[in-house]
Amino acid sequence: MIPAAFEYYRPQDMAGVFAILQEHGDDARVMAGGHSLIPMMKLRMADVPHLIDLQDVGGMSDVTIVSHEVRIGAMVTQADIIDNTELTAVVPILREAALQIADPQVRYMGTVGGNIANGDPGNDMPGLMQCMDATFTLVGPNGERGVQARDFYEAAYITAREDDEILTAVTIPLHSGGYAYEKQKRKIGDYATAAAAVQITKDNGSCASAAIAMTNLSDTPVYSEAAGVALVGGTLDDTSLKASVAAMLNDIDPTEDNRGPIAFKKHVTGVILRRAIERAWSRT
Numbered sequence: 001m002i003p004a005a006f007e008y009y010r011p012q013d014m015a016g017v018f019a020i021l022q023e024h025g026d027d028a029r030v031m032a033g034g035h036s037l038i039p040m041m042k043l044r045m046a047d048v049p050h051l052i053d054l055q056d057v058g059g060m061s062d063v064t065i066v067s068h069e070v071r072i073g074a075m076v077t078q079a080d081i082i083d084n085t086e087l088t089a090v091v092p093i094l095r096e097a098a099l100q101i102a103d104p105q106v107r108y109m110g111t112v113g114g115n116i117a118n119g120d121p122g123n124d125m126p127g128l129m130q131c132m133d134a135t136f137t138l139v140g141p142n143g144e145r146g147v148q149a150r151d152f153y154e155a156a157y158i159t160a161r162e163d164d165e166i167l168t169a170v171t172i173p174l175h176s177g178g179y180a181y182e183k184q185k186r187k188i189g190d191y192a193t194a195a196a197a198v199q200i201t202k203d204n205g206s207c208a209s210a211a212i213a214m215t216n217l218s219d220t221p222v223y224s225e226a227a228g229v230a231l232v233g234g235t236l237d238d239t240s241l242k243a244s245v246a247a248m249l250n251d252i253d254p255t256e257d258n259r260g261p262i263a264f265k266k267h268v269t270g271v272i273l274r275r276a277i278e279r280a281w282s283r284t
Contacts, residue, residue, distance in 0.1 A: 074113025
């Protein structure tokens with residue numbers, strides 16, 4: 001289908017973006033890569049009379065690595081992440097996840113910021129960012145603020161971002177332990193039936209810390225503190241793995257859809273989570 005008529009803008013800086021947003025209010029939307037918004041416009045599921053393309057706004061495609069954290073601009077694409085060897089050296093789970101998003105065509109245009117800010121419970125980056133304890137930088141007409149990824153998602157497509165705010169960057173603390181991103185999907189390019197992001201640290205042969213989040217199993221990504229706590233202090237034997245899976249199953253709220261019934265999704269959750277934990281542990 002063809003979208004309804006709209007005005008297209010490509011401002012050069014954030015001041016230009018806010019000027020358009022303030023002029024047109026709810027009739028204006030910003031676009032990063034466009035892989036979520038444009039299809040909705042074509043299906044007439046989204047009415048956007050004024051479309052603001054962020055491609056030319058400076059400073060949003062940078063990756064900055066310092067001693068304790070990484071800052072990634074919102075317009076950095078999944079392909080950029082895959083190709084950035086310096087970023088992969090310090091945050092390898094990012095590349096591992098990006099390689100499992102959609103297909104190469106989508107990854108060349110799809111952005112980190114778009115994947116995060118859209119609030120789609122099927123997107124890969126939100127759960128991954130919660131696992132990594134990332135902070136999102138939001139800029140609005142009244143200034144800048146940071147929101148923790150674990151506090152950002154409120155319901156499907158509803159986030160802590162105000163309508164007049166733009167997500168400009170993501171800051172990720174560096175992690176020195178094991179990691180894994182595991183995803184089960186029906187076919188290449190599909191959303192996950194279930195996906196798990198895991199980061200683990202080890203001390204004297206025992207699990208010292210564990211962060212676990214899963215995707216597409218509720219109306220928001222699910223960061224399960226209880227699933228991580230179940231692993232701490234143990235050597236990841238069968239008992240602790242089962243306890244972690246049980247904790248996650250208690251935190252998710254899957255629904256039946258074309259990816260399967262609830263019972264199947266819970267089964268896949270256990271398989272994928274256990275696989276991710278074991279692989280992360282093997283990398284510590």
